[in-house]
Amino acid sequence: MITLNEAEAVEVSLSAVDEGDESRAFQALDSLTGIAADFLSENEEADAERVILSIENAAQAAAERDMELVTINSVLSLGKLARTAAERGFESALGRASIAIGKIGEAAAAHSLEAGSKVAATTLLEIWNFSSEQWDQEKTIAFCLLFKEIGSSAARRGMEEIVLNAVTGLGEIGKKVAAKSLELETVSSLLLLEEIGKLAAESYFDEALSSTALSIEEIGKLSVRKGLSDAVLQCQWALETLRVQAEERLLNNSSVVAEVALDNFTDAGSMDSEEKMEKFQEIKALQKKIQSTL
DSSP states (O other): OOOOOHHHHHHHHHHHHHHTOHHHHHHHHHHHHHHHHHHHHTTOHHHHHHHHHHHHHHHHHHHHTTOHHHHHHHHHHHHHHHHHHHHTTOHHHHHHHHHHHHHHHHHHHHTTOHHHHHHHHHHHHHHHHHHGGGOOHHHHHHHHHHHHHHHHHHHHTTOHHHHHHHHHHHHHHHHHHHHTTOHHHHHHHHHHHHHHHHHHHHTTOHHHHHHHHHHHHHHHHHHHHHTOHHHHHHHHHHHHHHHHHHHHTTOHHHHHHHHHHHGGGTTSOOTTOHHHHHHHHHHHHHHHHHHTTO
16 A cells, blocks of 8 residues: 555545545555654654644544544544553643544544444543543543543434443543542543433433443442542432433333432432532533533
8 A cells, every 4th residue: 555645645534535435545544643653753742643633634524424434443543543642651642642532433423323433432441541640630521521422422313332332431430530539530520420311311221321320329439438528429419310310201220220329328418518519510610611622
């Protein structure tokens, strides 16, 4: 296969997608991935980020044209670049690649590309697992938001399995930050799980709603052990909300799961604490601010 230079690869990637030419799109993707990897090996992080953005743009266009194999391979290429960036300590490039994967996953879900969005969610979780120690507070929240956006997009398109993948990713992050006693990040993950749970309920996704309740319960138990009172209260609040929504939609399994989970947090305190509500609103405002930068 002929290797293209960066300018040629960018042009070919977009024109190939526009024309539905899968073979040429793969050629451009291979060239761009190699170019980005070379930049990382040469400590040219900013140049690598520029190429990563080019891969993202072409992949999003591919998702919009229902070119699922191109979308999947773009995500896998970005995953490899993220690992390389993490190994070399390039946090900015790592973040750029992760955001690109999340955005592609969201676009894939929006166009009902189930395999593409699943690979994106799975790849994001893999990146989190090998690089979580490199994420500060804002980047951790950003990572959670990427999962939430994939899950939300999938819920709107009726893809329960992808919602489950997103819940799994959010749950893993929530457990990790709770175990490290990072309360703000823990509460943030719980707020986003509640949002996905509401969408699951609206879509009558009994399994996804049950999984959401179980993830909240697991994070809550860790929060109890770590003395994270705000997080424990949010667990109680979220589970009660999801229990009511499950009952209203006759989602019997998730209703029972949420009710049983609630029994773990009966001593969490007042659910109507004005001070706690204000604090949670501040966290939501921070999420919105970070979301605007993605």
